[in-house]
Amino acid sequence: MGEAGRYMYAISRWVDPAELAELRGLGGAEVQAVEHEGLLAIVSTVGLDEFGEDELSEHLQDLDWLDTVARTHHEVVSGVASRAPTAPLRLATVCMDDASVRSRLARWAPDLRQVLDRVAGRAEWSVKVFAGPIPEPVPAAREVSTAPGSGAAYLARRKAHVDRLKGAAEQAATAADDVHDELTRHATAARRLALQDGRLTGEEATMTLNAAYLVDSSASDEFRAATQALRDRHPDERVDLTGPWPAYSFAAMDET
Amino acid sequence: MSERTSESLLARNQGSAVPAAPQPANLADIxxxxxxxxxxxxxxxxxxxxxIELLTIKIRLLVASVERAQEMGIDWWRRDPMLTDGRQDLAEENERLRERLESLESTDG
Structure with a gap:
């Protein structure tokens, strides 16, 4: 490894170095903590031949590279979050050395403490809702018929199909809103995320809700139960629940 | 490291940490x-x-480019009535209505 930098995974408090040693960072590197006045930056050493400015922008276009780095980043963040209040950092935050890492902790200390206070004792839950099957489209009748009867029949078919599609879309949207409203009541904070494309997720059903909820650890059973109740209330939709996640979606510093 | 770290973390932060996620997360979620x-x-x-937005990543990495996607006929976001709010259907419907009207007028005349 030529020139090296310090890759920052997360900000935390009070993590036992022995427990950090159980985690493996990017390229199998040792995971360490850099401390400044009670704040810990969770870091590991990376080569700038891979994480330099030019190299990074190139690598970020490579799904295999991104897959590995994103998963490792997530595993380290999860590993720390399972042990202490943790604020994840966005992917690819790289400093030149520990002094530079400490200067970030010093500069952002009040904001970082605020984020840690917000996520402490809480976890993020991910909920996705998928609509039931979309009504089959009427077979495309491309040929133009001049016979009045078939034209009228076509229009009727067409209208019926459009109505069915609109009805299905409205029902799916209403169900998604209901799930989100109900779960928001069981969470400290809630966020709707962008809907995911089926080509990335491999899902055939249409996603109608992709949301994250910040939930007190003591209320996670209640949150699970609320999700189950919503499944019963909306039998046509599929409601997926995953978690607990580190509080990625609630770690932004500019929030109150 | 401060002396805080010498205390057992699990003892002092009981209930405040996030248990490890039991199921492997999918790439899109991560x-x-x-x-x-x-x-x-x-x-x-x-x-x-x-x-680097997710859509850019998806298109660039899974279908090479928007242009390439259209060449390959992958343009569901333009055609899907769920996404276009039925506007295309309405346009087609209007077209059909015009044809129907013309055919009725020619029959009467």
């Missing part, structure tokens, strides 16, 4: 969080992840 969420602190290495 990407949307590690690329788009989390604390943003500028490091010494400058990289603007805001330029």
């Amino acid at each position: 990407l949307e969080r590690v690329l788009d969420k989390g604390i943003v602190i500028a490091g010494d290495i400058r990289v603007n992840l805001l330029d």
Whole structure:
């Protein structure tokens, strides 16, 4: 490894170095903590031949590279979050050395403490809702018929199909809103995320809700139960629940 | 390290930590969080992840490019009535109505 930098995974408090040693960072590197006045930056050493400015922008276009780095980043963040209040950092935050890492902790200390206070004792839950099957489209009748009867029949078919599609879309949207409203009541904070494309997720059903909820650890059973109740209330939709996640979606510093 | 770390973390933070996720997370879920969420602190290495939206990644990495996607006929976002709010259907319907009207007028005349 030529020139090296310090890759920052997360900000935390009070993590036992022995427990950090159980985690493996990017390229199998040792995971360490850099401390400044009670704040810990969770870091590991990376080569700038891979994480330099030019190299990074190139690598970020490579799904295999991104897959590995994103998963490792997530595993380290999860590993720390399972042990202490943790604020994840966005992917690819790289400093030149520990002094530079400490200067970030010093500069952002009040904001970082605020984020840690917000996520402490809480976890993020991910909920996705998928609509039931979309009504089959009427077979495309491309040929133009001049016979009045078939034209009228076509229009009727067409209208019926459009109505069915609109009805299905409205029902799916209403169900998604209901799930989100109900779960928001069981969470400290809630966020709707962008809907995911089926080509990335491999899902055939249409996603109608992709949301994250910040939930007190003591209320996670209640949150699970609320999700189950919503499944019963909306039998046509599929409601997926995953978690607990580190509080990625609630770690932004500019929030109150 | 301060002396705080010498105490057992699990003892002092009982209930405040996140248990490890039991199920493996899928790539889309991880990407949307590690690329788009989390604390943003500028490091010494400058990289603007805001330029890299998930859609861009999907299109670029899975179908090469928008142009290529259209060549391959992957343009569901233009055709899907769920997404276009039935506008295309309405246009087609109008077209059919015009044809129907013309055919009725020619029959009468």
